[in-house]
Amino acid sequence: MAKTMQPQELIDSAVVDPAGNKLGKVGNVYLADTTRQPEWITVKTGLFGTKESFVPLSGAHTDKDGVHVRVDKDAVSDAPRIDADGHLSPEESAQLYQHYGLPVPRTSPDGRMDDRAQGRGTGQGMADAGRGKAGMDGGKAGMSGRGKSEMDGDRTMTRSEERLNVGTEQVETGHVRLRKYVVTEEQQVTVPVRHEEVRIEREPIKDGQRGAEIGEDEQDLVLHAEKPVVHKEAVPVERVRLRAETVTDEQTVSGKVRxxxxxxxxxxxKHRK
Known part of the structure; x- marks a missing residue:
């Protein structure tokens, strides 16, 4: 760990792992009780930097692009979730050292492993330790134990909900066929017909007509009659066409959303609103 690291120079610096991945920005700096040198930093990760993960400064160095640490991104993501409340208990420190595979140092006489430098004013020239690069006001004692990002509304949470997005899709509902077939039915049609009948007409002979002869004679008269004659022909009487017509109605859909x-x-x- 470089002895030239100063807490005020680390706040809000980018944190880079050995592979060059940016892990986030420094939120807080924790000092070792024995050496009063930076030993842990918290890295603000997650959406809008709402989470802080502890990262060891063992073997780390600073460069123009930020603080280069020796642990990778996956190790930081899987690090134990410990509240950055201004002090690490011995159990919490031991848990972090074990996670990163680092040797656990001996505790100080009062049993504390380290203290956070930000806003604590621990002496030995560290009165301004933990201030941001822009030069935060050292007289604001109310900011003890909290980083600048926390005071700016870092404790936020986003509420989400599901909504129904309803659309339509075209599906096949059935088939309609048009087919013609032949049936036989009886029809009756009345047709006027004519026929000839014999009628006898008699005419008297006037006086003076003589010369009649007595004998046999006959005449033949042909009689005629009409009879119905049926002829069939096929004629078009109707045209049928199948056509799909679109009609619109309303249906109600429902679904469970979270x-x-x-x-x-x-x-x-107690619940608070």
Whole structure:
């Protein structure tokens, strides 16, 4: 660990792993009790930097592009989640050392492993330790134990919910066929017909007509009659066409959606709005 590292120079610096991946920005700096040198930093990760993960400074060095540490991105992502509340308990420190495979140093006489430098004013020229690069006001004691990003509304949470997106798709619902077939039915049609009948007409002979002879004679008269004659012919009477017609109606669809709700409780278990 480079002895020239100063906490005020580390705050808000980019953190880079050995593969060149940017892990995030430095949120807080923790000092070792024995050497009063930076030993741990917290890296702000996650959406909008809402999470802080502890990263060891053992073997780290600073460069123009940020702080280069010896642990990779996956190790930082899997690091134990410990609240950056201003002090690490011996158990928390041991848990971090074990995760990163580092030897656990001996504790100080009061049992503490390290203290966070930011806003604590620990002496030995460290009164300004943990201040940001822009020069934060050292007189604001109310910022003890909290980084600048936390005071700027870092404790935020996004609420999401599911919504139904309803559309339509065309599906096949059936087939319609048009077919013609032949049936036989009986029809009756009345047709006027004519026929000839014999009628006898008699005419008297006037006086003076003489010379009649007595004998046999006959005449033949042909009679005629009409009879119905049926002829069949096929004629077109109707045309049928199949056509799809679009009609619009309404259907109601339903589905279950999930949504998130906020719940705030204090140490006494009371709900707050």
């Amino acid at each position: 949504k998130e709700q906020f719940e705030v409780t204090d140490d006494n278990g």
